[in-house]
Amino acid sequence: MASIQPESSMRAASSPLTAVSWAAVSAVAFSSGAAAAKFLSVKLPPAELAFIRAALAAVAIAGLWRYATRIREARDLGWHAIRLVLGVVAGYSFMHAITLAPIALVSLIYFSRVLLVPVAARFMLGERAGWAIWAGAALGTVGVVVSAGGAPSVDLGLGAAIAALAAISSAGSQVAVRRLTASNDPALIVLIFSIGSALALGPAAAALWVQPTIPDIPVLVAIGAFAVVAQFAAAKAFAAAPAPFVAPFDFLTVPASAAAGAVLFGEVPGLEMVAGGALVIAGAALVASLGKTGR
Template structure:
């Protein structure tokens, strides 16, 4: 799981560097296209099957598209540590949505942990004395919310569809949906930027595989807290490569989010 956390943080760092030459919406489209080629090829190899429950699938694709666009916009316009922290906090949104949408039972102590996590997010995104609201941090919050909704939809889809079918068809649809946002800001991508995006896409895939492997080897209560090391790694990478120093709001918010996430993991 430590490898997964590092790879995910490194993937955001690489895309943040790519955003110096390309708009984040174009980066999202290019990254989605590369993922579509890989997943589409895998689906053809094992044999495609039709998606069942089209409405839920459509909802998952719309939410997934919005989450990706918002995340990469936030990554280009906000500190790396803050973006990673807010995106990690989607665990609290997932728990709340699981209770409201899937009717899963959430204990009162877990609701307190959820409130703690939400409070941490609010502290991070609140404007400081030097300026107004940060569009980058608001975008990161939107990405976390949309990603949570998307994951709830994926969970519903797994009742009638194979994981690879969901992943491949979703990625193809998300690529198509992200294209209209990329067209107005399109620039001829330089080869170095394409190499960065390709590397980031590979890192993201390896992070997902490493996380899946970690969960298969030990209990979630042991693995999940390790995933939060990505927040510390992102803070270190942001400082080394971009000179970003986390402010008091990010530090306090991180304490609340990490505390709530640790409690949830221990009760899993």
């Protein structure tokens, strides 16, 4: 049974390339799960989708008995609670947003959380945030407004607003993960979050429950599997490098989600989204190139 390592020793065993690789895996898995959830969103309510994703993830991780039996080894329970609350809000909001707006738009707005992670890390962990981080966050915010500015309906506008709430909550949740990796095994972090999410979302899912059909089952399983991979890979990435370095590589979710939306749902991004997306990615690039130096 591997012992829980302090942050310094965990970092020493890793490298920037390792962090980038895990971040890429997390981004691709997240985009795939979002596409699967979008596919079922016309049949099942957001609360049910969010609950099933969390429950299946909890079952999958709990199946690894060596982690399930170590749940008593969890440290920093306050940070686990912060991670749980912010993560549940982010997960439910994202699921709700994709029922109202194109997956590419929702994913783009959700991606803007990478600009908020360094800012949140400044306030939550005391990590240094230089001018590039604040400038990148401001540029990305403008990009989000531009990308959502062409929303032709109330539903799309509401979906964009809910996606923004998901982005803010997710940024705080990722920072909490960053803090937890200093004293908790990444798989244990995912297990506790998955179980807590399922318990938190259970009442709302039960109240709105719609019985899935047999053809829906494989898609639901895929949603849960992608959630496990995305969370575990993100925890490994944040354990390997500082949050300001890791977060911008989540940009891979933008083209992946746009491709999925176009191929599977016929959602072709408009000019507003392309322009706004360019600003958001430029903001993330600014944070990645200069923010990690503290300038």
